Amino acid sequence: MFLKRIQVQHEKVPSKNKYPFTIPSIKNLDQLEIKNNITFFVGENGTGKSTLLEAIADKCGFNMAGGGRNNYYEVDAAESALGDYIRLSWMPKVTNGFFLRAESFYHFATHIDQVDANYAYGGRSLHKQSHGESFLSLFLNRFKGKAIYLLDEPEAALSPQRQLSFLKILHDLAASGDSQFIIATHSPILLGYPDATIYSFDDGSIQEIDYEMTDHYQITSYFLQHREKMLKDLFNE
Template sequence: MFLKRITLLREDVPSFTAFPFTIPAIKNLEDITVNKSVTFFVGENGSGKSTLLEAIADKCEFNTAGGSRNNLYETHASESALGEYIRLSWMPKTTNGFFLRAESFYHFATHIDEVDTTGFQAYGGRSLHEQSHGESFLSLFLNRFNGKAIYLLDEPEAALSPQRQLTFLRIIHDLASTGNAQFIIATHSPILLGYPGADIFSFDQDRMERVEYETTDHYLITKSFLQNRERMLEDLFKEDS
């Protein structure tokens, strides 16, 4: 465990009427304590989970377009608007890690093509562009993720089939169980959220709250759909009377 607490420096915020402080969960943030080696952020699109994850990456001095401290490249709108207004408390502090942004992974892969001189040893021996989207993600997780580090992942399930999400859960387990790796993951996946013993913070009730897996919409809606698929689809497609 490395990152222990995330605090919003409210006295430094110039205005709570400008983005990202118009997002209720960000506006109402005081601080959150991180107790587990695996922590999930969940919520609807626009609820602030990716915004906070990006700000954490910014404070870690990771490239907010995706990558580590050593990956120097830029993409459009990759600068964090929240990073300078949060404080991270560490015990102990680590400078190693990686920030994965599913939406800008293509640009990261292009950057690696331009700078890699090792034959892509950290990515399975092949250019990430020469692998399928899912293969490239797993190559990153299997080969680049190691040692004492913090991993910040924004929707890693975007490229992973359900079976590969299970493979990824095993990768998380193998790394986190050593005590040398910490994960903070923003996700919509009910499979990933099922990781045993993880903390889940919901951003959906205008503030960040720690919730149980079985109370998340991701679990409840998926369970209801699988158990009542025909009824749910019938109600969904029913014409207004």
């Protein structure tokens, strides 16, 4: 594990009334300890998990539209509003890694075509694979040891079966002891990774939470066990 701590430098913040400090979880954050080489960020949309992940990627020097330190291309609005106000503590610091933004992966795939680097992603253009296949090609071929990987909703392109395949890739890389992952996700399948640290961004602060206590687990579990009742209640029937 490389990244140990994230600190917000509140003394540098010009105004707490401007984004991203209008997000309660970010406004109330002083520091966050990273205790595991597999860490998940969970919470409702807009609670700040992607904002913090983007800021970490910014401080790592990764392309804010997605990629590593050596992927040079631009996408509108691909920037971090928080990056200037956090400090990362490393032991030791690594420069290798990757930032995955599911929403801008198309632009990353185009960049790979333009620089003729498909040999590093299984030898096929990422655009000539299905969305899910291209994500798995990235995970299988680009992710190596001694690196930090920051993934924003990697489940976006993955079927449940391929989410399980991703968990196997995650396990194999983590078992080597020299890969670290921080993942923002809504997937109860990914969150089920054994012994991972889960931080919830709900309720205005960032708190460690057990898997079974996440809304993702509880809502999905209840739906699967009581589907008809839940849908009747939802539709007011």
